[in-house]
Amino acid sequence: MPHREKPLVLLVDDDKDLRDVLSTKLIANGFQVIEAAKGIEGIEKAKQFQPDLILLDLEMPEVDGVETLNKLLSEPETKQMRVVFLTNYGEPRNVSAWTDEKFARELGAIDYIKKTDDLDKIVGEVKMHVDTSAFPAFNPSP
Numbered sequence: 001m002p003h004r005e006k007p008l009v010l011l012v013d014d015d016k017d018l019r020d021v022l023s024t025k026l027i028a029n030g031f032q033v034i035e036a037a038k039g040i041e042g043i044e045k046a047k048q049f050q051p052d053l054i055l056l057d058l059e060m061p062e063v064d065g066v067e068t069l070n071k072l073l074s075e076p077e078t079k080q081m082r083v084v085f086l087t088n089y090g091e092p093r094n095v096s097a098w099t100d101e102k103f104a105r106e107l108g109a110i111d112y113i114k115k116t117d118d119l120d121k122i123v124g125e126v127k128m129h130v131d132t133s134a135f136p137a138f139n140p141s142p
Contacts (some may be wrong), residue, residue: 001115003135004032005135005136006031006032006135007029007030007031007032007052007130007132007134007135008032008049008050008051008052008053008055009026009031009032009033009034009036009051009052009053009055009093009126009130010031010033010034010035010042010045010046010049010051010053010054010055011026011035011036011055012034012035012036012037012038012039012041012042012045012054012055012057012060012065012068013035013037013055013057013060013086014038014057014060015057016037018053018118019035019037019114022055022119022122023035023137025119025120025123026065026123026126027044029123029127031126031130032105034049034051034104034108036061038062039056039059039060039062039063039064039065039067039068039071040062040063040068042056042068043072043075043078044052045070045112046072046078046080046081046132047075047077050077051081052080052082052130052131053083053084053126053129053130054081054082054083054084054119055070055083055084055086055113055126056068056069056085057085057086057087058085058086058087058088059088060100061065065085066087066107066133069083069085069107069108069109070107070108073089073108074142077120082110082129082130083108083109083110084109084111084112084125084126084129085107085109085112085113086112086113086115086117087112087113087114087115088114096125107133108129109141110129111125113126115119115123
C-alpha cells in the first residue's frame with residue numbers, strides 16, 4: 001500500500017451528482033477521494049492509486065458493478081482490494097438486508113451500502129470498512 005496520511009476511497013458511480021456530494025462529505029470527514037464514472041475507469045484508477053476502499057455502484061451502463069468487481073478480483077494488483085457495493089437495493093428489514101449482504105459477499109465484495117440521503121450514515125459505514133489506525137494523521141470530524 002502506498003504511504004499516505006489519509007485513507008483513500010475510490011468512488012465508482014455513473015451518477016455525477018452523487019459522486020460530487022458523497023466525495024465532498026467524505027473529504028470533510030478526513031478521507032481522500034478519487035472518482036470514476038465508469039467501471040473500466042474505476043479499474044484503471046484502482047490499479048494506479050491503490051485505494052484503501054472502493055465504493056462501487058452496482059448499476060452502471062456498459063460495465064456494471066458486478067462485472068467491474070469480477071475484473072478487479074481477476075487482476076493481481078487489485079484482487080486484494082476492499083470493495084463495498086453502493087446500491088439502491090436493500091431494505092431496512094432484517095431479512096432483505098441479510099440477503100443483500102450475502103449477495104455482496106458471494107460476489108467478492110466485503111459489504112454493501114444502501115444509497116441514502118443520510119450521508120453521515122454512509123460515511124460511518126465507510127469508516128467501519130477502512131483501517132484508520134494505519135493513518136496517524138487521519139482525524140475524522142465528530
